[in-house]
Amino acid sequence: MITNPLISRLECLRPISDEDKALIMTSFKAKSLKEGDYLLHPNSMCRELFFICKGIVRIIRNDDGNEITHFFLKENQFCTILRSFNEEIIAVEGIQSACDTDVLYIRKENLLSLYKEIPYMEGLIDKITQQTLLDKIELRNRYLGKDSTDRYKLFITEQADIATRVALSDIASYLCITQQSLSRIRKNMR
Numbered sequence: 001m002i003t004n005p006l007i008s009r010l011e012c013l014r015p016i017s018d019e020d021k022a023l024i025m026t027s028f029k030a031k032s033l034k035e036g037d038y039l040l041h042p043n044s045m046c047r048e049l050f051f052i053c054k055g056i057v058r059i060i061r062n063d064d065g066n067e068i069t070h071f072f073l074k075e076n077q078f079c080t081i082l083r084s085f086n087e088e089i090i091a092v093e094g095i096q097s098a099c100d101t102d103v104l105y106i107r108k109e110n111l112l113s114l115y116k117e118i119p120y121m122e123g124l125i126d127k128i129t130q131q132t133l134l135d136k137i138e139l140r141n142r143y144l145g146k147d148s149t150d151r152y153k154l155f156i157t158e159q160a161d162i163a164t165r166v167a168l169s170d171i172a173s174y175l176c177i178t179q180q181s182l183s184r185i186r187k188n189m190r
Helices: 005-011 018-027 082-087 108-117 120-143 148-158 168-174 179-189
Strands: 029-033 038-040 048-054 056-063 066-074 093-097 101-107
Touching: 005 018, 005 048, 005 120, 018 108, 038 048, 048 056, 048 108, 056 101, 066 120, 066 168, 101 108, 108 120, 120 148, 148 168, 148 179, 168 179
Parallel strands: none
Antiparallel strands: 029 101, 038 093, 048 101, 056 066, 056 093
């Protein structure tokens, strides 16, 4: 019986035969990253779909020389720059490891071949991807209209597991506040 985080995630949506599990696992490759390593550099084309087995990655963008964290993704989530991956265009965003991270990845051409061999796989990936996008939008909308202190309080409540594992500078950029402001907020909360 083949079991790993990717298979477990897919099986949340439907049972998968041992034969299909083996095919899925031979299609994905493993990669380990240290904090700060890039899965995708900004201003390049995203040709891979990643599945996070361990760790946290962040979607980043460079705005006027400042690196901004747009989202954090963690274990049991797929990650890619979807528009770049689907349309084969350059992504302004990048994907960077926010802590030591282990991922499984598959190149787009191999994923398309996998879809031909396991037709239901495309529906599974699409369903998970759509739910992830909806969850990200819902989470970001909760931050709207809040001051920096309330954004931080929401972050440590809603994303407590991430808050303890990533750099404060990454949290500050995600919350759109300076590191100094974040330090002051944290000090005042003690």
